[in-house]
Amino acid sequence: MKRVSLFLMLLGSLSLMYQCSSNDKKEANMNAEADSLIKTFEAKVKPLFKEMSLAYWNASITGNEADYQKSLDAEMAVNKILADTAFFAQIKKVRDGKQITDTLIQRQIEMIYASMVTKQVDTNLTKQISELQNKIEQKFSTFRATIDGKKYTDNEIEEILHSSTDSKKLEKAWVSVKELGPVVAEDIKNLAKLRNQVAKSLGYNNYHEMKLTLDEQNPKDIENLFDELDNLTRDAFAKLKSDMDEKLAARCNVKKEELMPWHYQNRFFQEAPAIYNVDLDGYYKDKDVVKLTKDYYESIGMDISDILSRSDLFEKEGKNQHAYCTDIDNEGDIRILCNVKPNNQWMGTMLHEFGHGVYDKYIDMKVPYILREPAHTFTTEAIAMLMGRLSTNGAWMNAMGIIDEKEAEKVKTEGFKMLRLEQLVFSRWAQVMYRFEKGLYENPDQDLNKLWWDLVEKYQMMKRPEGRNMPDWATKTHIATSPCYYHNYLLGELLASQLNAYIVKNILKTDNYQTPNYVGNKEVGKYLIEKVFKPGRIYYWNDMIEKATGEKLTAKYYAAQFVN
Numbered sequence: 001m002k003r004v005s006l007f008l009m010l011l012g013s014l015s016l017m018y019q020c021s022s023n024d025k026k027e028a029n030m031n032a033e034a035d036s037l038i039k040t041f042e043a044k045v046k047p048l049f050k051e052m053s054l055a056y057w058n059a060s061i062t063g064n065e066a067d068y069q070k071s072l073d074a075e076m077a078v079n080k081i082l083a084d085t086a087f088f089a090q091i092k093k094v095r096d097g098k099q100i101t102d103t104l105i106q107r108q109i110e111m112i113y114a115s116m117v118t119k120q121v122d123t124n125l126t127k128q129i130s131e132l133q134n135k136i137e138q139k140f141s142t143f144r145a146t147i148d149g150k151k152y153t154d155n156e157i158e159e160i161l162h163s164s165t166d167s168k169k170l171e172k173a174w175v176s177v178k179e180l181g182p183v184v185a186e187d188i189k190n191l192a193k194l195r196n197q198v199a200k201s202l203g204y205n206n207y208h209e210m211k212l213t214l215d216e217q218n219p220k221d222i223e224n225l226f227d228e229l230d231n232l233t234r235d236a237f238a239k240l241k242s243d244m245d246e247k248l249a250a251r252c253n254v255k256k257e258e259l260m261p262w263h264y265q266n267r268f269f270q271e272a273p274a275i276y277n278v279d280l281d282g283y284y285k286d287k288d289v290v291k292l293t294k295d296y297y298e299s300i301g302m303d304i305s306d307i308l309s310r311s312d313l314f315e316k317e318g319k320n321q322h323a324y325c326t327d328i329d330n331e332g333d334i335r336i337l338c339n340v341k342p343n344n345q346w347m348g349t350m351l352h353e354f355g356h357g358v359y360d361k362y363i364d365m366k367v368p369y370i371l372r373e374p375a376h377t378f379t380t381e382a383i384a385m386l387m388g389r390l391s392t393n394g395a396w397m398n399a400m401g402i403i404d405e406k407e408a409e410k411v412k413t414e415g416f417k418m419l420r421l422e423q424l425v426f427s428r429w430a431q432v433m434y435r436f437e438k439g440l441y442e443n444p445d446q447d448l449n450k451l452w453w454d455l456v457e458k459y460q461m462m463k464r465p466e467g468r469n470m471p472d473w474a475t476k477t478h479i480a481t482s483p484c485y486y487h488n489y490l491l492g493e494l495l496a497s498q499l500n501a502y503i504v505k506n507i508l509k510t511d512n513y514q515t516p517n518y519v520g521n522k523e524v525g526k527y528l529i530e531k532v533f534k535p536g537r538i539y540y541w542n543d544m545i546e547k548a549t550g551e552k553l554t555a556k557y558y559a560a561q562f563v564n
Helices: 003-011 014-018 022-062 065-082 085-097 103-117 123-142 154-163 167-178 180-201 207-214 219-252 280-284 289-299 305-310 344-361 377-392 394-399 405-442 448-460 477-481 487-508 522-533 541-549 556-563
Strands: 145-147 150-152 324-327 334-337
Touching: 022 065, 022 085, 022 103, 022 123, 022 324, 022 334, 065 123, 085 103, 123 180, 123 477, 145 167, 150 154, 154 167, 167 180, 180 207, 180 405, 180 477, 207 219, 207 405, 219 405, 219 487, 219 556, 280 344, 280 377, 280 405, 289 305, 289 344, 305 334, 305 344, 324 344, 334 344, 344 377, 344 522, 377 394, 377 405, 377 487, 377 522, 377 541, 394 405, 405 448, 405 477, 405 487, 405 556, 487 522, 487 541, 487 556, 522 541
Parallel strands: none
Antiparallel strands: 145 150, 324 334
């Protein structure tokens, strides 16, 4: 029985209670036993989780070996709790007994089970995994590309790839950043094998299968979805890429067939090259990207000033060069790490990361601690993407005072063409990442360099450099530090389009799905807070989506917005 039902019984007649069957009493006892286990788990994990999150944050900021050691020690302390075999046996018993009738308690037990089951292996194995991942993360944080004896940050490398038209200079920049590959490749392969050991000891074929299954995703369903999206985007991407190649070849004064990976304006061809007649970076070069982010979220009824005050947003020596959002304690201490520059990429990244931030912030604090997180990894990605898309939206830029109405008309057309290209480029890149990780865990000993470039050629339609046999795959940080996660970005894009379609139709009451303007509309913020953020992880992710949009997750709105 649900708690509310039990509460109403207590308020009702005593005779009703006396008439309860032995099964009712057994169910009530099981609910109480499970609730007691949840409280015990919380009491042990909460302080250690906070300590671990703070240690990782500090290590990300400084890059110091001592801070990474503290992060590792804190992670091991959490792992020790999660590896408690006696406590896990109790959790498994009540879970497998299937007699919990309170759905909220059952949901929490399922989450605890999923968090603990992967730790029910040899503690030396989990220790090896934590130590090796920590070692790899430190290498990523402290690596700097070197060109002709001079060190460059990731931002500086990206700037060269984005702006230079000198093929030799572009090649040097691209090759220099790939030098990270041999530094970490063997460690990553060994890490994959250790993760597979964990998965196989728990009855799974490999870590990829285990990770998706425990994260409430059916691996076959995900594979089918990616096959569907491959078919859906292949022809549209091929046509756009042919046009893109013509423009890039002319820009760099090379023949179309001579184009190489370094001509595509970023390290992985995961973002769209600037081929349209609009200089989005120019619009942001003298703008305060942080203030624009704050003002925008405030305009839709979301205050991010507290998150900003705890965040670390600008470059510094040794600092992690990427961007992420973290909820330190599930109780309001939310922080963002960025390396902001005044350009379109970082405007989009700030909107993206604070999309994660507001999702975490506005989860109802009445939601149980265990469920005080997004409905799924990809649902928070969806909000981040919904917001991140705005940096190329002429209507949004005009409403935020970045450009005037005349310029906005130009950006609306060119900016959307750029966003469409961005989406299709990213969709094909996500295919590479998903299929590479799947292949990595199915067989870590195969020729991974070949696998990587085979996938790049097939899905991104980009040629491998002749004779190249380097672990370029290992330079993508997610493969080591956020394993089997990347497919969620593409699922997030699907949901972002689905949420956008609902907002446009039901709140903005227009049919402009391509360049919607949310600025100043607090009903947009209210809808997202009430329908998406507040429930946290109370509901299975597809149930939450159906409650919020009237439909389960579908690719049709993504296709309508960007493919058709």
